[in-house]
Amino acid sequence: MQILISEVKSWLLEAGERLKEALLDEKLQVDTKLSRTDLVTNLDKEIQDFLVGKIMTFDPKAKILGEENGQDKLEDFSGRVFVIDPIDGTMNFVLEGENFCIMVAIYEEGKGVLGFIYDVMKNEFLWGGPSIGVYVNEERVQQTKYLSLEEGLLGVNAKMYTHNIGNLQAIGDVSMGIRMCGCAGVEFIHLALGRRAGYISNLAPWDYAAGQILVETLGMTVTKFDGESLNLDEREFCVAAGPAAYTQILKLSLENKEGY
Amino acid sequence: MQILISEVKSWLLEAGERLKEALLDEKLQVDTKLSRTDLVTNLDKEIQDFLVGKIMTFDPKAKILGEENGQDKLEDFSGRVFVIDPIDGTMNFVLEGENFCIMVAIYEEGKGVLGFIYDVMKNEFLWGGPSIGVYVNEERVQQTKYLSLEEGLLGVNAKMYTHNIGNLQAIGDVSMGIRMCGCAGVEFIHLALGRRAGYISNLAPWDYAAGQILVETLGMTVTKFDGESLNLDEREFCVAAGPAAYTQILKLSLENKEGY
Numbered sequence: 001m002q003i004l005i006s007e008v009k010s011w012l013l014e015a016g017e018r019l020k021e022a023l024l025d026e027k028l029q030v031d032t033k034l035s036r037t038d039l040v041t042n043l044d045k046e047i048q049d050f051l052v053g054k055i056m057t058f059d060p061k062a063k064i065l066g067e068e069n070g071q072d073k074l075e076d077f078s079g080r081v082f083v084i085d086p087i088d089g090t091m092n093f094v095l096e097g098e099n100f101c102i103m104v105a106i107y108e109e110g111k112g113v114l115g116f117i118y119d120v121m122k123n124e125f126l127w128g129g130p131s132i133g134v135y136v137n138e139e140r141v142q143q144t145k146y147l148s149l150e151e152g153l154l155g156v157n158a159k160m161y162t163h164n165i166g167n168l169q170a171i172g173d174v175s176m177g178i179r180m181c182g183c184a185g186v187e188f189i190h191l192a193l194g195r196r197a198g199y200i201s202n203l204a205p206w207d208y209a210a211g212q213i214l215v216e217t218l219g220m221t222v223t224k225f226d227g228e229s230l231n232l233d234e235r236e237f238c239v240a241a242g243p244a245a246y247t248q249i250l251k252l253s254l255e256n257k258e259g260y
Numbered sequence: 261m262q263i264l265i266s267e268v269k270s271w272l273l274e275a276g277e278r279l280k281e282a283l284l285d286e287k288l289q290v291d292t293k294l295s296r297t298d299l300v301t302n303l304d305k306e307i308q309d310f311l312v313g314k315i316m317t318f319d320p321k322a323k324i325l326g327e328e329n330g331q332d333k334l335e336d337f338s339g340r341v342f343v344i345d346p347i348d349g350t351m352n353f354v355l356e357g358e359n360f361c362i363m364v365a366i367y368e369e370g371k372g373v374l375g376f377i378y379d380v381m382k383n384e385f386l387w388g389g390p391s392i393g394v395y396v397n398e399e400r401v402q403q404t405k406y407l408s409l410e411e412g413l414l415g416v417n418a419k420m421y422t423h424n425i426g427n428l429q430a431i432g433d434v435s436m437g438i439r440m441c442g443c444a445g446v447e448f449i450h451l452a453l454g455r456r457a458g459y460i461s462n463l464a465p466w467d468y469a470a471g472q473i474l475v476e477t478l479g480m481t482v483t484k485f486d487g488e489s490l491n492l493d494e495r496e497f498c499v500a501a502g503p504a505a506y507t508q509i510l511k512l513s514l515e516n517k518e519g520y
Contacts, residue, residue: 096455153355158438178418180440195356
């Protein structure tokens with residue numbers, strides 16, 4: 001486990017250096033995928049290839065599920081699976097040059113064992129798993145207090161909020177305020193470090209895999225609005241929060257079910 | 261002017277050190293003002309008093325308009341006026357420990373001459389004015405390209421967006437995406453540095469004064485939705501953007517006037 005952890009951390013740090021270098025020196029090649037705001041760059045593809053190469057050298061039998069390069073479906077979670085997001089928050093990477101993450105989650109026989117979220121420009125690296133706890137850079141994250149919805153900020157997805165999916169506007173009204181940053185990894189780091197009461201979004205497996213492993217290790221919960229488990233299969237509405245806020249969010253979402 | 265600039269910068273840096281120290285070591289005293297989400301802390305008051313003391317020592321004849329301590333109205337803008345916001349983004353200061361700014365704007369005979377926005381935790385310090393240009397830390401900001409609404413992100417105020425004030429949801433749909441960070445200073449820095457096509461919010465004079473001086477120096481515009489000037493008198497709906505995006509926003513807002 002220790003060797004695996006230090007390997008993955010070194011890959012993400014190296015990939016992060018590459019992204020910083022590209023932001024400084026290169027003109028990005030930006031393409032669109034499903035819509036004009038669904039961006040992909042040459043760096044998303046390059047970093048995915050880099051990570052896949054590292055994984056295949058380290059563990060040739062491992063399976064991979066990842067956002068780019070046609071690796072976005074996986075039926076069989078037996079053995080070891082790496083779920084990777086080479087750039088989470090590609091829009092921010094292109095337009096802000098910050099607030100993007102590189103993420104890796106590792107599953108063994110379908111169980112999440114390690115998560116890694118690296119906010120490259122902020123140099124905030126959250127990593128860990130159920131058997132070792134959670135760390136930010138080299139410091140252990142101590143979960144001392146979960147914020148209730150009334151006490152904390154709520155990270156939300158813009159489209160879900162606009163269309164009031166899951167009664168999200170009412171949920172936001174109970175919180176201290178909503179925030180939209182455009183990057184799931186950044187939101188999961190905020191949640192893990194006590195800067196959020198919760199995070200509600202519409203996420204693909206590579207967007208939530210690492211975050212789920214990390215915040216669940218800290219005693220929080222990540223599910224669909226109806227409390228059902230996420231299935232690592234397709235894009236889903238996700239609720240992530242500590243115990244008190246999680247119960248509040250599910251209760252409030254049931255009061256207006258038309259949206260989902 | 262040079263002495264004034266280095267004085268104000270040194271005050272903000274010193275105030276920033278005080279805020280960092282307080283976040284590390286102290287239990288904040290948090291009170292509410294107009295609502296349960298309108299927060300003020302002992303540090304807002306302490307930093308305002310610190311800045312007022314520095315201003316009065318440096319220029320005893322200057323007038324002051326500021327968020328805290330009953331200094332929030334000023335009728336007469338003759339002579340030199342300092343507009344101060346000791347902590348812009350108090351909610352973020354309390355709940356995130358980041359994404360807050362200290363801001364100072366200086367007016368001479370009613371004209372904005374200098375603006376200072378210091379994002380304390382990120383150490384991003386935007387300052388300047390029409391006679392000297394704009395700098396981030398010690399580097400000159402070169403405005404080479406203004407993003408159109410279709411090309412860039414849009415910073416928005418949550419309440420305005422939810423209630424579609426000024427047709428804001430449609431404006432957001434034309435942009436590459438909306439962001440809500442809870443701090444006007446952070447948004448003005450983003451706009452000045454090309455990370456936003458625009459910023460639309462509901463702001464008091466101390467929230468927009470420094471930002472308006474800085475982004476107008478860079479050739480952008482800050483007005484009400486109807487194109488009228490802001491009056492430094494009360495909370496107002498504000499549009500801040502470069503030329504192309506500004507025209508698009510005003511046009512789109514006119515298509516649905518019911519909200520304001």
